[in-house]
Amino acid sequence: MMQKSTQYSFKFSKDTVMTVLFMCFMVFSGLFSTASASIPSQNPVDSCQIRVQQIEVAKGNLNQPMQKPTDGWIRLEKLPDRWEKRWPDFHDMAWYKVQFDYACKDPTQAPLSFALENITQSGRIFINDALLWSDLSLQEPASRSQYMPRQWNIASSSLKEGRNILWIQVYGSLTQKSGLGRLEMGINQHVYPIYKNWVLEKRTLAIFNVMICFVVGIFYFLAWFTNREERSFFWYGIINFCWILYSTCYLLSDPLLFSTTTLDRIQNIIFCFYTVAGCIAAWTFVHLSFDRLEKVLWIFFLCASVCLSLSPLPQLNSVIQIFFAIAMLIFLAKCICFPFLAYRSKLPESYLMAGVYLIFIPIALHDAHFVITMEGHPLSPYTGPFTTLALGAVLALRLARNSRQIKQFNKTLSENVYRARAELTESLEKQHQLALENVRLQERIHLSHDLHDGLGGSIVRSMLTLEHNEKIEKPQVMSILKLLRNDLRQVIDSGSSLTSKIPATPVEWAAPIRHRFVQLFEETDIRSKWHFEQQWQTQPSALYCITLTRIAEEALTNILKHSKATQVYVTLRENENGWLVLQIEDNGIGFSPAEVDSGLHVGLQSMRARIERIGGQFQVESQPGRTVIEVMLPFIPDIQQT
Known part of the structure; x- marks a missing residue:
């Protein structure tokens, strides 16, 4: 058994640790209140004394659990004791016999106690053959007392002057180191603090953790x-x-x-x-x-x-x-x-x-x-x-660092977004200015094409009229000027195709062109044939109608100026793919299509650019005696001029 001085030193060190725990974990003071009772005065009480004389252990018999061994007792030097080295393959039940001397002049002054650190794994305790305590279950499923310190107050009537025996029955464990933990006996004011330290070590701190x-x-x-x-x-x-x-x-x-x-x-x-x-x-x-x-x-x-x-x-x-x-x-x-x-x-x-x-x-x-x-x-x-x-503190540091990084990232992101927004605003303004310039340039190009195809054709026709008529009267000159004025007005009015009126039928679309050129063809001995469907199978857009008008005027004007043709065929139809097809054919002297690609024929280049701009196809076939200009436009009724 431990000497008293050793007990005091051990107790003092544990109390110091407990004090530190209380200071660090004040929020859990209620948890430790049961394990933090101050140690009473340690002045020895001379009226009652307990002195352990001998501790022995022997194997028990599971078939007769209440029968104490009569032989096979082994004396122990100290507790705790684990019997796996003594009995390597023994996991049944053993008896511990603790013999102690008891002397007490006045039992009412100092209650006697004893505390047990643990039992592996369950058992019973007897005082002089009288049962003091027993685990709830000794057989499987059994109680587990290996981590449960216990303390008992011993009634004076249970003890006798002189020699007493404390019997401890221990049921072993197959998976634990079977045996008995430390034992402390004495007056209550000495035993209780040691028991509280055991509880703190084996239960309270574990629960707290x-x-x-x-x-x-x-x-x-x-x-x-x-x-x-x-x-x-x-x-x-x-x-x-x-x-x-x-x-x-x-x-x-x-x-x-x-x-x-x-x-x-x-x-x-x-x-x-x-x-x-x-x-x-x-x-x-x-x-x-x-x-x-x-x-x-x-x-x-x-x-x-x-x-x-x-x-x-x-x-x-x-x-x-x-x-x-x-x-x-x-x-x-x-x-x-x-x-x-x-x-x-x-x-x-x-x-x-x-x-x-x-x-x-x-x-x-x-x-x-x-x-x-x-x-x-x-x-x-x-x-x-x-x-x-x-x-947990390391977790808090990681979270704090992440929070700072997120805050810095958000700040940097806000600055980048502000900078990008400013750059985007500046870029959009530049794009807007470029778009305006592009619109102006496109309008100029469109206007030049319209002037060339429309007003230019009218001027050429007027010049041809003057060349073939040596005597031109004033009314005829006025008629020519009015025609030029109307063509110029048409160029101006057709600047926005969205406001242009779509002809009700192909015949209505071709009527102005046919009226203008039939008279000129007759004056130059050119026979013309015009073929149009009576109704639109699919109504074209206003832009299509204006574009086809300009193409027809330019092509027919070129025939008058250059072809020396005697026959002209003009057709407008819709093919099996739903494309609008304008075809103009003459039997003139022809020309080389390569000259069109090289840019020598400005009018044909203008026609091709106009058609390709709205997604159509422009084809020219020419040889002496036959020239064909074919324009095909896909059916996109809502197409806009770009």
Whole structure:
């Protein structure tokens, strides 16, 4: 049993840690209020004394659970005790016999207590053959007392002066290190603080860490939902909730619907997943990816899940130890390698995360030594809340940095948008000016074409009339001038095709042209034939009508001027494809079509440009005795002049 001075030193160190916890986590003061009672005065009470004389252990018999062993007792030097080294393949039930001397002059002055750190995994306690306490269930599904410290006050009537025996019946575990934890006996004011420290270490801090993990995990998931590109937030949320599940399995003490071995299988599968998810979270946090290594980790988790789920009970403990050891090695490798990854990433928060992972290494090694030797005290219960809060602080730093980057990006984006808008406005103004200039230029080109095709043709006809008539009277001159005036007015009025009136029939469209040129043809001994359909199969646009008028006038004028023809054929029809076709044929001397392409025939070039501008086709075939000009316009009734 521990000496008193050793107990006081241990108690003082734990109280110091508790004080630091209270200062750091004041918001959870209510949680710690049950574990933070100040230690009463430690002045010894001489009226009552308990002195442990001897502790022994022996194998029990499950067939006769209430019968204490008569032989096979082994004396122990101290507690805690784990019997796997003494009895490697024994997982049934054992009895611990604690012999102590009790002397008390006045039992009313100092109540006596004893506290037990843990029982692996369930059991009973007797005082001098009288049952003091029993777990709810000793058979599967059994209670789990390996993480549940307990304290009992001993009635004076249950003790006798001199030698007393405390019997502790322990039911072993196939997957846990079976045995008995530390035992403390004495007056209540000495035992209670030690019991409170055990509760703090095994229960309160674990529950507190679960609460912090839950809050931090929720924040991680919320951060991930707002920014799906930060996959590390998702994985850190996953590992927080994995640790919650793992700790829940650790904290469960009441019997469940399934056996304790099933719960141990589940707990170790969760730990393997926690290890794999932790590696992926660390890699994604520094924006790195190791696809092959990640596949290896998932294969490890799959193998662990299958083996832990299906291993027979005799081999289950070995399988758990193997995969737990591999998972711990993966965890330590992650903690060791992460600082190098943080250096590669050059991210400020990754350096802080690297510091947290480096802290994990000595804690994990220390706790591994504690589990093996049962010497000292674990550090993870005390450091767990701090490291979890540190991870949350790193999350806050990442979010703060992202927020600053987003703010700076929005500012830069606003400036770029403003600059682009100004440049676009300036560009649109320039385009508007260019468009106006282009419209003016197009209008000039159109006007020149109209003047050439319309008014120019009328002037040529007038000149021919004057050449063939030596005696021109004043009325005839006035008629010619009126005709030129009308043609000029038509050019001006046809500037906007949208306001032009569409002839009701092809005959109506051709009537003015036919009237003008038939008289000229007769004067020059040219016979003309005109063929038009009675109705439009598809009504053309005003632009089509004006364009065809200009083409016909230019072509017929050229025949009068240059062809020396005696016959002219003019037809307007709609072909099988729905195209409007104007064809003008004469039997004149012809010309070379190559001269048209070379630009020697300005009139024909003007006609071709006019037709191509509205999407039509212009074809010329010419040889001595036959010249054909054919114009084809697709049926687009709403076409506009560009």
